[in-house]
Amino acid sequence: MTEHESENLTALLFARPEISTQMMSVMHMASGRKVVLATFLPIFNLANATTVMQQLTPQVVILDAKVEGFSLPQIVDLRQKAVAPFVVVGLAQAGSSEMEEMLGVGLDAAYPLPLSQQTFARMDEELPGKYEEAARGWGKGAWGAAAPEAIKAATAAAGGAAWEKKAIASWSPKGGVGKTVVACELAAMLAAIGGRDVVLIDANMNGGHVKTRLNIDAPYGLLNAASTYHTHKGHPSLESDAVNKLKAYLIPMPGTPNLKILPGVLNMEQSLNESVVGDAGIEFMNWLIATLKRQYDFVIIDLGSSINVGVHQGVIRSVDFIIVLCEPDLTSVADVKESVHRSIISRMGMNINRFGLVINKWQDGLGVSLKEASKFAKVSAMGIIPNDPTGNVTLAGNEGQSFVARFANKKGNPKETEQTLHGFASLSGQFYPPIAAAWSERLKRAGKKGLFRRG
Ligand SMILES: Nc1ncnc2c1ncn2[C@@H]1O[C@H](COP(=O)(O)OP(=O)(O)OP(=O)(O)O)[C@@H](O)[C@H]1O
Ligand SMILES: [Mg+2]
The missing domain is CATH 3.40.50.2300 (Response regulator)
Known part of the structure; x- marks a missing residue:
């Protein structure tokens, strides 16, 4: 840049x-x-x-x-x-x-x-x-500026559909499967199409990449929020001073100001800071998620793979839902089964209903279906996000913007990019149904008038 x-x-x-x-x-x-x-x-x-x-x-x-x-x-x-x-x-x-x-x-x-x-x-x-x-x-404001009235109307019309405020984590026992991409795109969809108030937290203590993917320039982040919490905890000031300070650390996404971002730790030294390690990290994340949930419709959290990290454990314990990602290969599915059931459920005593399986980078003909993967891993099936072999998911990240903001608004996308966009829309629609309605409206218009035309 x-x-x-x-x-x-x-x-x-x-x-x-x-x-x-x-x-x-x-x-x-x-x-x-x-x-x-x-x-x-x-x-x-x-x-x-x-x-x-x-x-x-x-x-x-x-x-x-x-x-x-x-x-x-x-x-x-x-x-x-x-x-x-x-x-x-x-x-x-x-x-x-x-x-x-x-x-x-x-x-x-x-x-x-x-x-x-x-x-x-x-x-x-x-x-x-x-x-x-x-x-x-670049690209960040494109969505809002060009979203047609029809899309907004569809969202409004479906607004009565049942939905709940939720804190949702994007997690996988494996690296590189798309945790950050899913967190960013889910947050972008809920905010830009759904119009909800969303906060996206980068809580990956092994190296947060939200800031890079979305090109956020910010001096503050998770560690500032953690220090604030530990300084104020146990005092009445926690609910006033600390919350105000926390709000100042949230960066509005250019072009989509109803999406706020709390950037992650910058380096190893920060992730080893006493305010985020072990129990201090668990306690802090409990507070952070509960506090933000009171103020925002959706709190989306990007996690790192390791579950032996205080902050990661705090998130897994505190969120309403965990999107568990894998790729369409059996080793990836087997890792999910092992870590969800043996390392999380049995050790932390959590309910399996709070987990949903998503296969990212999906490709047809690899011999693994979502149904089979879900049955094998004993995690309920949520959906698939097709692999986009054109590289557009990576391109958007390299340009520092959300993939949906960059491409959902564009005409003439490659078929594969459209399918991947569709995967993100279906996933977001499961948390906020009006998005599904708005999306099918977009598909109907796509044939006739081009995508996301003005007016
Ligand atoms: N559906 C997809 N189609 C094509 N490329 C994808 C898709 N999902 C993710 N990618 C690409 O895969 C790479 C890894 O994605 P991402 O960084 O989100 O993974 P991660 O699980 O967060 O990794 P880490 O373990 O490093 O945190 C990125 O280059 C991203 O652009
Ligand atoms: Mg990541």
């Missing part, structure tokens, strides 16, 4: 020839400027522009208001079809109404024509920061 900080920003320019010539002579590769032109086109055509953008992935798109073929509403389409973050900059006659209109349709900046040295200097100064901002917020 910071890769462009020291480098140039490359720009794609759509402008009348006389403007292109002037810009090219100033903003060329050898000029040492921050913003350099990769190429320019004298005509704007949406299909063409989309293709060029996919090939060049420019960080800046500069549009001359008077370039042939261009009209302002096309900016919205250009943004929707984008595969990478960029800022859109307009050029218009100084003081003209076009200048105002360009800013009105959400351009990131507009500069006056005729161009001057001063304007070039302003571009160099302003655009890197604007690009960083666009890259940070």
Whole structure:
């Protein structure tokens, strides 16, 4: 995400020839400027522009208001079809109404024509920061901004369906099976489609990855919350001062402010801190989950595999439900059986009804069905999440955003990506049924009008 900080920003320019010539002579590769032109086109055509953008992935798109073929509403389409973050900059006659209109349709900046040295200097100064901002917020707000009324209406119509506030953990005895992905996507779906108030806690003491996957920039996290608890426990201030402090540690997700995130520990040293190890960790998580459940509809927790860790044990004991993940291979299913029944149920004395089996990275034809896996592991079946072999799940994480926010809003996804999205929707719908209704509405519209169109 910071890769462009020291480098140039490359720009794609759509402008009348006389403007292109002037810009090219100033903003060329050898000029040492921050913003350099990769190429320019004298005509704007949406299909063409989309293709060029996919090939060049420019960080800046500069549009001359008077370039042939261009009209302002096309900016919205250009943004929707984008595969990478960029800022859109307009050029218009100084003081003209076009200048105002360009800013009105959400351009990131507009500069006056005729161009001057001063304007070039302003571009160099302003655009890197604007690009960083666009890259940070990339995809996160897309869902909310473009969700059609029909989806919202379906959610509202189904709003009477039974659901309960819940704290839900995403766990597996194995590493790398998708605990973090499932926690993040479940939280994103409940908040962005369901419209519920959700808090996502990274409680993986073996190395929390929520912050990386969702590109959260925060100075605080789980350890601050734990210290706060231990400082205030036993005092009346626990319910006032400590809770207020805790709220300050929760980071709203850009674009989906009803999803709050409590980032995890940063390193091994933090996970060995006395406020989170052993019984201190168990006690803290009990308090944290109970406290957050009073204020939020859903508390979603990403866990680490090991159950010999205080915080992990505290979560397993305190949540209402544990999504147990495995992959579609028998060793993975066998590990689930062993750890759920022998290490958790018998040692912690918990009820098996609080566990549900989800097979992630599901593929057909591997000889393991959900039903068989559930019967073998003696954990009730919840569902499958298909493997997305296109890499889009990983891509979203690498770009620092939720997979559903990145792709559920997009038209023309590969079939496999759609199936994986569907898996997350079905899972979320089991906790909040209106999502299932909203999702089937989306599928109906997909055939006719494209996915998640405005209005
Ligand atoms: N359904 C899926 N289809 C394709 N790729 C997936 C899917 N689910 C997860 N992945 C990818 O698998 C990798 C591991 O996922 P994730 O980090 O969520 O696992 P984890 O269980 O949290 O791992 P850890 O044990 O390190 O905490 C990631 O690269 C993720 O993008
Ligand atoms: Mg993880």
